[in-house]
Amino acid sequence: MSKVTLREVAAHAGVHISTVSRALDPERGALVNDQTRNRVRAAADELGYQRNAVASGLRRGRTQTLGVVVPDLGNPFYAPFMRGVENHLEGRGLMALMAETQDDHGRLSRVLDHLISRQADAVIVASARSGDERLLRKAQEQIPLVLAVRHLPGAGIPAVTHDDERGGRLAAEHLISHGHRRVAQLHGPRDVSSFRGRGRGFVDRMRESGITVREPDDAAGRPRLEEGRRLMKQLLAESDDLPTALFAHNDLMAFGALQAMGERGLSCPLDMAIVGYNDTPMTAFTDPPITTIRLPGYELGRMAADTAVSVVENGPDELKVLSLPPELVPRDSTLRWTRRG
Amino acid sequence: MSKVTLREVAAHAGVHISTVSRALDPERGALVNDQTRNRVRAAADELGYQRNAVASGLRRGRTQTLGVVVPDLGNPFYAPFMRGVENHLEGRGLMALMAETQDDHGRLSRVLDHLISRQADAVIVASARSGDERLLRKAQEQIPLVLAVRHLPGAGIPAVTHDDERGGRLAAEHLISHGHRRVAQLHGPRDVSSFRGRGRGFVDRMRESGITVREPDDAAGRPRLEEGRRLMKQLLAESDDLPTALFAHNDLMAFGALQAMGERGLSCPLDMAIVGYNDTPMTAFTDPPITTIRLPGYELGRMAADTAVSVVENGPDELKVLSLPPELVPRDSTLRWTRRG
DNA sequence: CTGTTAGCGCCTTCAA
């Protein structure tokens, strides 16, 4: 493997290694005589020198590395998110260390320890849940943190999130305007602020129109397809007086609900309309295409990365909290009902 | 930030720092007296010591880091792949540095340089294309490489791939058995071995049954939805004598083809049957659900990570090349045609 | 079993 170090380059160029170090660093290159610098660069090129970022990181105390922690890489929402992060880092000489928590507190703890040990310059945490506050605050003493997607209000950590409550209201308004009065929701895990926000917004807006939102006894343990299916089955079993519309707290749960309906011989939107959340790419292609609230993953990723970088460079800003607005994307899963109603 | 180093722990425990280093390393812990070790551990816990992995990496020449390079994080196929990698590393104390190439040669080159500079212990390359051989061979002199998903036969690099040619044959057999005799394919980028394999297998098998495979003049520049749509439009425009079945080289292109059909008022599978490739999760939910060839992303990710780890630990094995078998997943996009035919 | 010594490769004073 490569053993070309500053020493070899220095010998080759006939200068001291500290001169090479300076000449090869864009920031300090100006401190070196033009001729010398060219000579050094030529030598470096010829020998195929590549700076050892580990040694550099140790000395400088900066590793040019960001940790990115997501709950579930299997959730298609996080692909654009990671992409947004990566695209923002690429070209800046930074790279992302990736980790998944499976919404497990212990795992989050281990991941953070790991990232601290590796001296990541900052960590983007997209998997925060209530109950993680203490852990995160403690971690923050060791390493700059930026929350993304899921907020943790009051924890004093900068965040790049999304107005979930407004999203819930949008879903409610859409259904109300389509004439629905018997509605239900499949609630995502209650220890995640995003789902609480969605639920609150939806219920509040419905209540303003005098409508009570039904829910299965359970909330989802994980915001995944199987849980959506399970809850929907429960809902369908609970009564014959079925709701005419459903708000699922994310698209995966909406798919699960769709499956459960299919298994019972019910069709969407005729028997029940469905609104999902996230605008996962696949919602446009399902049968029927699903009306959903757009949560801009790519943009959130970019902004989270941007915030993290600026926190590293300028120190923790005055607790920056950004929130992107939701947007309703109407599709066929809420379409036809009006024709009947 | 944390400044607890071995020195502090040593002082606290009243021993030399090298003893602390030994006591805290599971591998060398046995070399230390039990009492001493306990004392050291207690001190470390009390002070909240966390080993500096950067310093350790510099000294040991091992960073416990793997690079993972994929072509496109937006392609849903790579989510399970990355997940497989991550899950295999988690628990082993390794982490993945993630990068995307967008199928761009220059970008791959930069990414590899970066990973070399960061002293990753090995790199999993899932974005190899013909034309990258020289680059990759050169990189391999500096850092162990493992190819995943896309093979580069003859480059002398260990690989964890999939039998694409067999997959293409499976697609052909399925269509033949459904009575199709006029068939076309949407070819993925020709500089990627996987697509060449799929194309070859499909065409060969069809030829064995005396069937000529039609293709639009172009191949896809990128294996993405828009390209699938574009090619399909081209195919539909080229003649009135439309094929009765289509093989798209991946699911995204199949979606694009489906869109193009919809825009022309054609329906699948009645007007044309479609077979995709990858078994992306969403293929089960589209309208119609798409028959596809399963490419096991999660398993490939795990195996690639496993291979990379073993290459790091045991040195480059005798050019290990693993290949997982494909499997046809029949769904509705090829269903009804038989009822007519 | 524990301490001493000598770096890993780089960057940053400080001096010349």
Add this chain to the structure above:
DNA sequence: TTGAAGGCGCTAACAG
């Protein structure tokens, strides 16, 4: 503008 020296935090070889 360049060189010399010291050390980031850790570990490996050698002594004792």
